[in-house]
Amino acid sequence: MMKSIELFAGAGGLGIGLHEAGFRPINVIEWDSYCCDTIRENKTRGINAVNKWNLTEGDVRSVDFREYEGQIKLISGGPPCQPFSLGGRHRAYDDARDMFPQAIRAVREARPQAFIFENVKGLTRATFRNYFEYIRLQLEHPDIVARKSEDWADHLARLEQHHTSGRRSDLTYHVVTQVLNAADYGVPQKRERVFFVGFRDDLGVSWHFPLSTHSHDALLWDQVKGDYWDRHKVARKDRFISRSTDHIRRMDGPPIEHPWNTVRDALVGLPDPEHQPDVAATLLNHRFQPGARSYPGHTGSPLDEPGKTLKAGVHGVPGGENMLVRPDGSIRYFTVRESARLQTFPDDFLFHGSWTETMRQLGNAVPVKLARVVGEDVARHLKEAA
Incomplete structure (x- = not known):
């Protein structure tokens, strides 16, 4: 059994797909009461995909992920994101509309072997290119934390400097990003989402996104x-x-x-x-x-x-x-x-x-089948690296 943590679970599309891929979440975190009601109702009804989920209704910012270090293979989720253009000066952890800093904190504290995060395709627009790169570099180097009162543009500059120096901190991930169209994987819907998939550096995993079918x-x-x-x-x-x-x-x-x-x-x-x-x-x-x-x-x-x-x-x-x-x-x-x-x-x-x-x-959901396709390939590589 591959234990995981699911953040920003919504109604469970990503989590159910990853369950079908072989992951078993030991904590599922979601703040929206309606989504939690949906998950709870299906747990009560004994639906297999969510029956054993340990659901936490609340703010992910209040969760200490250090207790999960060494216990989990995967962290996954769809962080709500409010991207910023480089023209603005915004502190990296200020905006409650942007939960990517919390996803990165979860990775830093729990140190999973891999992560799968997804978001809307709009995040890849040219307007948000620098912020997209900021997210990716934070996921690659989660130990390079924003300093107090440091805005995200300055933090990005430090991350770029660290990344190009060739130095490696204690915790480093190899991150691959791609926009996937769900229709290309058998989902009856033309739905494009950007995925961030990372494997911990010490695993030595070489990975690419599943080819369209x-x-x-x-x-x-x-x-x-x-x-x-x-x-x-x-x-x-x-x-x-x-x-x-x-x-x-x-x-x-x-x-x-x-x-x-x-x-x-x-x-x-x-x-x-x-x-x-x-x-x-x-x-x-x-x-x-x-x-x-x-x-x-x-x-x-x-x-x-x-x-x-x-x-x-x-x-x-x-x-x-x-x-x-x-x-x-x-x-x-x-x-x-x-x-x-x-x-x-x-x-x-x-x-x-x-x-x-x-x-x-x-x-707001991720198609279950698309989540399963990505999750199965990640799971296979984690098993081979074990």
């Missing part, structure tokens, strides 16, 4: 050749083929990857909540939500493509991002259960709270 071209091949439609028993008159398929028709054989999974693939077996409400109501979190509307830039997810990125929304659920577009052009909101399918949560996992609240939890 699914592709858009493979989906187009399946649709052009008809296998996709035959599999779903779609009549010929209702089949839609993307215009951008000329290169597919010229190919000698199918791509080596699996096809991207689509919304239609994800919803197999689920009754339509609008037209079969009584049947749908027998399933967990599968109730029709009225009020969907389409507007420019927010036109929903077509049935025969991977879903658009589910979003949490600052002021409620954004319409277009969390909405299904049927082939006839009609629209409706995804139910919570359908959204959970798009995020590859297990069907027996129950989300606690109102529709808006549960959609917020899902919009």
Whole structure:
């Protein structure tokens, strides 16, 4: 058993995927009460993935991680992050919106063999390049701590100097970063997240991110050749083929990857909540939500493509991002259960709270399957290094 700690757990997407990869958290930390209620409810229901989680509801800043030194293989989580441009002068540990300093502190104090942290793709934008590099260098050299009253730009300069000097402190990690599109790994959603994965220097691990297993071209091949439609028993008159398929028709054989999974693939077996409400109501979190509307830039997810990125929304659920577009052009909101399918949560996992609240939890989550793919590869390398 590979023991771990999960920070900023949310509703558990990253943690469940890592559980499926073989990690067992001895502490799961989350401050949001609704997310904690979701985890607790599923623990009470005996759901395997979270049944033995030791849940701590509270502020990660109050947790002393030194007691875990020598006990854990992995620290993981999705730290809330408010990146800053280099034009501003901000103390490194001042901003409660930015929890990366706490993730780095957890690594420094617990000294795990590896870590997996993820965040929104926006963190990689050119505007935030220096702050992205600041996070990466802190993770590589967690012992080089910001001094009292030192702003992050000055701390970054010290980290750069230490890194280029060739010196190594007592605790050093080899860190790899990459933006991963969940659709490229079999998740029925085009969702991009940046991952930071690090292995402790003394392990001697050589690692790269898992190569993608699914592709858009493979989906187009399946649709052009008809296998996709035959599999779903779609009549010929209702089949839609993307215009951008000329290169597919010229190919000698199918791509080596699996096809991207689509919304239609994800919803197999689920009754339509609008037209079969009584049947749908027998399933967990599968109730029709009225009020969907389409507007420019927010036109929903077509049935025969991977879903658009589910979003949490600052002021409620954004319409277009969390909405299904049927082939006839009609629209409706995804139910919570359908959204959970798009995020590859297990069907027996129950989300606690109102529709808006549960959609917020899902919009902030890491797809379980993507977490498992990354976690399995990290686990394999840790076992080989043992």
